[in-house]
Structure formats: C-alpha cells, structure tokens
Amino acid sequence: MxxxxxxxxxxxxxxxxxxxxxxxxxxxxxxxxxxxxxxxxxxxxxxxxxxxxxxxxxxxxxxxxxxxxxxxxxxxxxxxxxxxxxRDRETLDAVEATIGVLTAAPATSRPDRPLTVGALAHRLGVAPATLRKWERAGVLTPARDRATRQRIYHPDDVRDAELAHLLRRGGYLLDHIATVLRQVRAADGPEPLAASLHGWRQRLAARxxxxxxxxxxxxxxxxxxxx
The missing domain is CATH 1.10.1660.10 (Multidrug-efflux Transporter Regulator; Chain: A; Domain 2)
Known part of the structure; x- marks a missing residue:
C-alpha cells in the first residue's frame, strides 16, 4: 500500500x-x-x-x-x-535563573535522622510557621509520622529547605522556588539538574x-x- x-x-x-x-x-x-x-x-x-x-x-x-x-x-x-x-519554557527559564545560585552554595552536612518541624526551623533560623507556609506553597513536601501525624523532614527535605532558605534570602518568590525545587527533586539534586539544562532546552526547541x-x-x- x-x-x-x-x-x-x-x-x-x-x-x-x-x-x-x-x-x-x-x-x-x-x-x-x-x-x-x-x-x-x-x-x-x-x-x-x-x-x-x-x-x-x-x-x-x-x-x-x-x-x-x-x-x-x-x-x-x-x-x-x-x-x-x-509553560515549559517558563519553567526552564525559572530553573536556569536560579540553578547557578544553588550549585554555588556551600555544601552542608545532612542530619543522620529525620527532623521535626521545630528542629528544622531551629537549624535554618526561621519560625515553624515559615516552614508550614513553604509547604502550602509547594516548596516542601514533608512526610508525616504514622503515629503522631507530625511533620518529619528526611535528609532530602532538609536539603530542599536549605535551598529554599537560600533562594528566599536572594529575594525569589515562593512560586518560583517551588518550580525550581520540583525540578531539583526530579533530578535528585541541583548538580544533576544543572547538567541536564542544555538537553532540556534542546528538547523544547525540537518540540x-x-x-x-x-x-x-x-x-x-x-x-x-x-x-
């Protein structure tokens, strides 16, 4: 045929x-x-x-x-x-605008056990209410303790909170930070994400x-x- x-x-x-x-x-x-x-x-x-x-x-x-x-x-x-x-281009632009800040940030040691909201707030020097606000904005996605239903922050959550804190000090808005951190989580860290940006832009151009x-x-x- x-x-x-x-x-x-x-x-x-x-x-x-x-x-x-x-x-x-x-x-x-x-x-x-x-x-x-x-x-x-x-x-x-x-x-x-x-x-x-x-x-x-x-x-x-x-x-x-x-x-x-x-x-x-x-x-x-x-x-x-x-x-x-x-929208995908805008997401990429948002990530590119901040990824240099994230990859240049000094590495900090991760806790060896999950943190409560109070412990993480103390670590960052912010109020617990700030972390809850970040959660509502989609910046953080903590798990809940099965017994107490309290928020618990695993090492990757602590990393995300520290990156969010860094970006907030740089004046970035929460919706911008949420967009960036979704990509960070998908790439398993800011360094792999930075390495993928060129290919990401090429795929958008091809589409x-x-x-x-x-x-x-x-x-x-x-x-x-x-x-």
Whole structure:
C-alpha cells in the first residue's frame, strides 16, 4: 500500500488509524479493497507530524476533530499544546535563573535522622510557621509520622529547605522556588539538574520545531478537506 510505504509503517497501522478516526473513512469499490485518495495522504501526513509535536493522545483528538469538520475543537487542542510548551519554557527559564545560585552554595552536612518541624526551623533560623507556609506553597513536601501525624523532614527535605532558605534570602518568590525545587527533586539534586539544562532546552526547541511542521501539515489537510 503506497500510503503506508511512504511513511515506513504497516498497512495494518493505516487501517487502525482509519478505525480510530484519525483518517477519513476510505471508499470501498466493488473489489473490496480500500481506495485511499490524496485526502487520506494529507491526513496521514498531518497525524504523523502532530505526534512528535503534541503526543499521541492530543494528536488523535486533533485529527478526529479535523476529520469531522470540527475546526474549533481541533485548533483548541493545538492551542493547548502551544500553551503547554510556553509553560515549559517558563519553567526552564525559572530553573536556569536560579540553578547557578544553588550549585554555588556551600555544601552542608545532612542530619543522620529525620527532623521535626521545630528542629528544622531551629537549624535554618526561621519560625515553624515559615516552614508550614513553604509547604502550602509547594516548596516542601514533608512526610508525616504514622503515629503522631507530625511533620518529619528526611535528609532530602532538609536539603530542599536549605535551598529554599537560600533562594528566599536572594529575594525569589515562593512560586518560583517551588518550580525550581520540583525540578531539583526530579533530578535528585541541583548538580544533576544543572547538567541536564542544555538537553532540556534542546528538547523544547525540537518540540517547537515539530509544532511548526505539524501546523503546516494540518493546514494542508484542512485545505484538502475544504475546512
């Protein structure tokens, strides 16, 4: 099948896409074989370009809406993808703006046992209410003692609290600090996170370029469909 061969996919994959509604239904002549047209070519090109830009779920939503002529739904899904990319860029910018401060901070010894909220507040020289405020803002995520239900801060929590304290002294807002510390936790520390920033930005750039290609392919399909 020429439609499958162009993209290096199986004929069954094309049938599955048609079944799932991301391609228009093919006409069946008396021979019984599916008859694919230039419209199907444009639809498949659009869908396969959308996947690296928006992911499988959103791409299927976009194409099903486009195939059914629901342009508002299709374009709204595209807009959500662009908005998410912008949020991801803002997150990266926030991390880059502070990661140099974190990696330059002098290392401190970690406690060999979990700390209570009072002990951690004493260590940092802040009030316990400050730590609770940071928790509400998503900066800290302490566990709770099963018996007493008191907050307990493990070594990684202490690290996060010390980094937050450093950034607060630098004038950073809590929502900014929460964004940075979520990334620190995911990378298992500020140093691995700093090393990953270049690759992170490259991935965002690749997704942005993929969105440009996908927009052109989707426009080609909409033109072919007369939408």
């Amino acid at each position: 020429d439609l499958a061969r162009e993209h290096g996919i199986s004929t069954q994959a094309v049938r599955n896409y048609e079944r799932d509604g991301v391609l228009p239904a093919a006409r069946r002549p008396p021979s019984g074989y599916r008859a694919y047209t230039d419209l199907h070519v444009a639809a498949l090109r659009a869908y396969l370009a959308l996947v690296p830009a928006h992911g499988y779920q959103a791409s299927a939503e976009i194409m099903r809406a486009a195939v059914h002529g629901d342009l508002d739904t299709a374009l709204s899904a595209v807009d959500r993808g662009h908005a998410q990319l912008l 942005g370029r993929a969105m440009l290609v996908a927009a052109g392919r989707l426009a080609d399909y909409l033109d072919a469909a007369g939408s």
